[in-house]
Amino acid sequence: MPELVFFSGTMDCGKSTLALQIVHNRTARGLQSVIFTRDDRAGQGKLSSRLGLVTDAVEVTDDADLYGYLVEKISRGGRVDYVVVDEAQFLAPGQIDQLARAVDELDKDVYAFGITTDFRTRLFPGSQRLIELADRVEALQVEALCWCGERATHNARTAGGVMVVEGAQVVIGDVDRDADDVGYEVLCRRHHRRRMTSATARASTLSPDVLPVNHG
Incomplete structure (x- = not known):
């Protein structure tokens, strides 16, 4: 059939x-x-x-x-x-x-x-x-992979490497666009929720999953 x-x-x-x-x-x-x-x-x-x-x-x-x-x-x-x-x-x-x-x-x-x-x-x-x-x-x-190595489950739109959460539903782009362009990146749910793209992770001085320890 x-x-x-x-x-x-x-x-x-x-x-x-x-x-x-x-x-x-x-x-x-x-x-x-x-x-x-x-x-x-x-x-x-x-x-x-x-x-x-x-x-x-x-x-x-x-x-x-x-x-x-x-x-x-x-x-x-x-x-x-x-x-x-x-x-x-x-x-x-x-x-x-x-x-x-x-x-x-x-x-x-x-x-x-x-x-x-x-x-x-x-x-x-x-x-x-x-x-x-x-x-x-x-x-x-x-399986597509998030930048962290986990299975990617969500699509993220980026502008200059930063995740955006507003705008028209359809804006044509690709996952290999230059960082200055509107593009897309696949992320695991955790990093999609945190709006943590590969570019923002690299720019961070701390691991995105590690909080500073208070020794005081």
Whole structure:
């Protein structure tokens, strides 16, 4: 039976790499895909990973009808064996419903990849709808690590290396941006709560986990 599968994790956990691997494996078997993405780091109409792999994709806009796109492609004689969606957290809830409809009415597997929560630890609307509708939710097995070495569970937005907790939910950035730019960093829950990024930890004269001892 076709499925809607949501592969989720933090930034830097290899979700785009896995999406590209799925496309590679199925292409080698003669299967043809439609790849949707939105706001990829490589620019519009691209699906890319930090390993340097990149392929063309259909850029999703605010008013795009994903189900309608697939129906039109098939009605024109195009072949669609399965669908891959990267940066699925940026899709509108209604577009997630369209993907579920493609599974149920077009009998197509849909593999959606995205991060679950934003820099404020709030669910993205697209991710929330995927959790509500997906046949399966798979946590990606490649663990991103906080600067302290613990498993990273939260995404942090940074400006000049300092964690920020206010602003628009979507600001495009990456985990390898220069410290002076708006960027992102993955942190464990403890250091996300303390707003302790790698840059602020280096700048501190004390270990972030050690308090001074009073010998008086």
